[in-house]
Amino acid sequence: MNVLLLEDDRGAAAHIQHGLSGLGHLVHLATDGRAAYADLCDRDFDVAVIDRMVPGMDGLSMVRRLRADGNSTPVLILTALSMVEDRIEGLEGGADDYLAKPFAFTELVARINALARRPQKTTDIAHLRAQDIEMNLLRREVTRAGRMIDLQPREFRLLEQLLRHGDRIVTKTMLLETVWDFDFDPRTNVVETQVSRLRTKLNEGFANDAIQTVRGSGYMIRTVG
Incomplete structure (x- = not known):
């Protein structure tokens, strides 16, 4: 964090x-x-x-x-x-x-x-968006350029954290705490594996990578191209 x-x-x-x-x-x-x-x-x-x-x-x-x-x-x-x-x-x-x-x-x-x-006051936001990616928190739906993307619950929570922190680095520690509810590092590549799966789903059919890896720091999604 x-x-x-x-x-x-x-x-x-x-x-x-x-x-x-x-x-x-x-x-x-x-x-x-x-x-x-x-x-x-x-x-x-x-x-x-x-x-x-x-x-x-x-x-x-x-x-x-x-x-x-x-x-x-x-x-x-x-x-x-x-x-x-x-x-x-x-x-x-x-x-x-x-x-x-x-x-x-x-x-x-x-x-x-x-x-x-502690729950953040931003939880009442119904929609999150970055470039052509849109998330409807009420319907639990994600689209990219209008195309529906089927995500598993953990993938959805992972993407939600990246979108909520648009243009800012989200560290592995932050993701472990908010997505997996871990207060410690389990010393596995669970974050890297899940990000890879999410990236594959988001990028299928698109030329540009939706998720940016910041080496040694974490991940981020740009809100504008």
């Missing part, structure tokens, strides 16, 4: 970034609140891990501003401010979860995974 980390302590940032990257997550580091706010406005992240006491704009003020803008990115506040009133202030300020420092890295990972699994 794509994670935004707002942390100005170099040691803490390196520890978290190294740990999450080792699990297959893409971590974008920001060291001040204004930069993190701009990143969250310009790009889509699956989860944001936010320290409260940072320069530029404090983490809680940044979260409040995001929520006022209608940005619903799941936010975990990770901070040394651990009093009950601090937790209440953070949660009422728009955070989805609150973890005090010092913390166990395994607990941080579990909380991030839990936030990423």
